[in-house]
Amino acid sequence: MSASSVRRHIQDLSNATELEHHWGYADRAVPCTNDAGSCSYLDAVYSAHDNGMMYTGIIWATIGGILFLWVLLRQSSHSSIPLSIQTTRLSGIRKIRISMAAVTRRYLLPDASRWIFGRTSRLQVLVLAVLAGYLLIFSFVGIVYNTWVTPVSGMPGVYNTRASIGPWADRVGVLAYALTPLSVLLSTRESLLSVITGLPYQSFNFLHRWLGYIIFVQSSLHTIGWCVVELRLYQPQPSVGIEWITQTYMIWGLVAMSLLLLLFVLSTPWGIRMTGYETFRKMHYILAMVFIGACWAHWKQLKCFLLPSLIFWGLDRATRLLRTAFLHYHPNEPSVLGFKSLDAAITIFPDKEYGAVIRLELENIQDPWSIGQHYYLCFSKGSIWQSHPFTPLNAPLVEQGKVRHSYILRAKKGETKKITELAVGGVSHTPIILTGAYGESIxxxxxxxxxxxxxxxxxxxxxxxxxxxxxxxxxxxxxxxxxxxxxxxxxxxxxxxxxxxxxxxxxxxxxxxxxxxxxxxxxxxxxxxxxxxxxxxxxxxxxxxxxxxxxxxxxxxxxxxxxxxxxxxxxxxxxxxxxxxxxxxxxxxxxxxxxxxxxxxxxxxxxxxxxxxxxxxxxxxxxxxxxxxxxxxxxxxxxxxxxxx
Known part of the structure; x- marks a missing residue:
């Protein structure tokens, strides 16, 4: 147990007979030899934390259970039983399922409140509301609500006010840590959730954005709660506050909160317009990973939630590189170590009012994609650090060992504008780097x-x-x-x-x-x-x-x-x-x-x-x-x- 944790919870290690381990928190010195009020307060603190850790387990168990049921339903709806047998045996089940789906679409398919959520269906907002309600309940249950006024050792007439705001602030902080892996899972292009549910990764963007807002609110409340405790309720001031704020774990906590605030501001529509989408995306990646590192330095006892977040992010990036490598590895063709970009023919359709539209045609030796899937295209003559999603407009057919790709893109600004300028200047071909295919087959x-x-x-x-x-x-x-x-x-x-x-x-x-x-x-x-x-x-x-x-x-x-x-x-x-x-x-x-x-x-x-x-x-x-x-x-x-x- 660190010295900062000892000072924070006024534990007397010299008279303790053992240290009691609490997962995700500082060890507790037992028996408690402080005054009765302080010991009662410590009981409340550790009990609230232990309950909070149990609740995070319940949250993840619930998520796991929902995903497991989802897989079972997917398997039952894609049964390999012959159609004639299915019609006889499962017609009633199928009828019930489709009827329920029709009712769900009727009430949950339209847009929710657009000025708050944008163009988002009611079902997405309902899922968010259920998650938010779940978190709201677990933010308050299992905490002893009381106030303890305890004397400050060696300072007659000076008292600390110990209240339940401390355990509650810890609770919302723990929940913010626990939700971080889920936020990363919801943001990945190589989505594990897509593999399990069959839903394409874009379906999770709304929940990722709003879960980020929830984590920001939780972290803010955690920070505000402990600022009230350490800068107002604990005495004497300002010495207690200065000692607290200068500790290493607190410095990293302030760094983490500052990074999270920056992430929040830049992810708003105003922030994205100010920086541009590509800049926002790159900054979001970097800031998110540094934020996770700062959280680790702030409270390493909860690294059990942070390590999976880093692993999920790393696997996503590595899988993207492997996808691109497999698409462009052609050892029998002139290339660098077997890897080469693809040559795309450019056709331009000028339009002063609408903006030029470009059609790209290219061929590649690969397996065909599925209808409904899309690729990310990187225009290497512009920037190798940007890629944009486009859906092939042609049917995926293999002819003479190659698959043809045809794309239409409207030239607005950025990389597509650069391609337009090349075409206007007489360039008929441009190198393309593909990544994909992504999305669910339709x-x-x-x-x-x-x-x-x-x-x-x-x-x-x-x-x-x-x-x-x-x-x-x-x-x-x-x-x-x-x-x-x-x-x-x-x-x-x-x-x-x-x-x-x-x-x-x-x-x-x-x-x-x-x-x-x-x-x-x-x-x-x-x-x-x-x-x-x-x-x-x-x-x-x-x-x-x-x-x-x-x-x-x-x-x-x-x-x-x-x-x-x-x-x-x-x-x-x-x-x-x-x-x-x-x-x-x-x-x-x-x-x-x-x-x-x-x-x-x-x-x-x-x-x-x-x-x-x-x-x-x-x-x-x-x-x-x-x-x-x-x-x-x-x-x-x-x-x-x-x-x-």
Whole structure:
């Protein structure tokens, strides 16, 4: 036991017969030979700490139990029993499970309070509320609440006030330590939680951010509590306060609290805007690890929570490097020690209003990724210290031992702007370093009986196109409905994915696919005519059928349908940004007109569009109607933010 701990708890080691070990705390000298009030206070302190350590065990046991049940449910829902046997034996269980899921989506899928939580579903906020309530209870239970006034040895008439604020401050500090590994787990890209739950790592970002806020509040209360005790309640002052604040463990405590305050400020929207996202991300990594080291120096007895945090972080970084190495290790090709970057062809689509859009094409010898997964791209000509996530827009196919990657990215600033400048300057290729693939495969949602609605805004088309391209390679179910809704600013933006749209266009009849493209910034009659010509070139109509429609704010000409009644519409809207596709109405119409089977909505685009989709998809679900046999009231939403419902 350190000398600082002895002074802190006025323990008399000279008359003690033994030291009593308390996990995570200073050893206690027994028997207590101080005055009765001090001994009673020490009883309360050590009892509260022991209870707190037990509660941290309960918290982690609860987390472990939830993850274990999650694994069991995942296994049961992906049973290997043949479908015919499943239908006979498990139809009742499956019916109950899907009905409950529909009820959950109806009430918990929409956004929660946006001005507090941003564009976050109610389920995420509910999970946060349950965790916060759990922690609130354990912050106060198991503590003896009392006040002890004890004499100061050798100073007649001077008294210490010992209160339960000390044990309580210790409790919230212990909980902050105990939550640190969970915070790290929620932040890792190579997520162990993703392996266990099947949820992609982005699903945990909201909880990571808010758990960080909780740890900041706990640490602040811990600091404030002990400042009140040592600088006000203990006497005589200021000598007691000065002696306390100059101890080594306290100096490190102040360092840790300062680092945590900096982490909190920089993680706010204001802080991220001030520093820039990439700077914030790098600083966050460094500050977090230094903070954990300062916590270790402040109270090493609780290193049992800090060591796993460092291990989780280290494994995440090492696994990222290994992923990149495996993707780029080609010993049979000219390279440095077998490792080489990939050469990506650049195609630029200039747009003064929207900003240039770039298409990258590259090939690599690798295993194909799964539909819905994404890669991190590092543009090595700009900076090897930055990488950005992008979803391949093409289907993952191996041809002659290689897999082709196609990406679309909007050039705003930073690395993407540098690539644009290269393309404008006449550079046709650029080296790329890949890391991935990340994210959950969404092919399990593409069952033959599931109706598919794809909704995209702008470059969000890259997330939904692979879904349709994958379906184009499968046998079609006659009663299944497929539809693509794509909102773009100008009709010429279809150039981004001309080849892929042409392929889907040629298979519209076979797929029972309807394609609707909304160009929201094409408004003049001249532009409308140009759009019609451009759309005809990009998306050729089968001979003898004209199936392209244009509408504007002043006039509307409905498009004619082909022999199967499957339109391709390029709908030209208003410059007024409020004149956007009626997503709510179109989703509702799609679901209402399905013949049979559930519906899955795949979506990617602006936050406002995704929020609207959450609301309308939630309203389309009904557990009672599904239970009554109406499968169309089982509607799932899978967004590009990787939240699956």
């Amino acid at each position: 092919t399990r949602h593409l069952t033959p009986t599931t109706n598919i609605l794809c909704v995209a805004g702008g470059t969000g088309i890259t997330y939904v196109l692979p879904v349709l391209l994958n379906l184009a390679r499968q046998a079609s179910w006659p009663e299944r409905k497929l539809e693509l809704i794509w909102a773009i600013r100008k009709s010429q933006n279809t150039e981004w994915v001309r080849e892929e749209l042409a392929l889907l266009r040629s298979m519209q009849t076979e797929l029972s696919l309807s394609i609707r493209i909304f160009a929201t910034r094409d408004v003049t009659s001249e532009t409308s005519q140009n759009a019609k010509v451009l759309a005809s070139k990009l998306l050729p109509t089968p001979q003898g059928h004209e199936e392209i429609a244009q509408t504007s704010q002043s006039s509307s000409t409905p498009g004619s349908h082909g022999k199967e009644g499957l339109p391709l519409e390029v709908e030209l809207g208003s410059v007024d940004l409020s004149k956007r596709p009626d997503i709510r109405g179109m989703v509702k119409s799609f679901v209402d007109n399905t013949i049979g089977g559930p519906t899955t909505v795949f979506a990617s685009g602006p936050g406002g569009m995704l929020s609207e989709l959450r609301t309308v998809v939630a309203a389309s679900n009904s557990g009672s109607k599904f239970w009554a046999g109406q499968e169309r009231f089982d509607v799932r939403l899978i967004c590009d933010d990787r939240l699956e419902w």
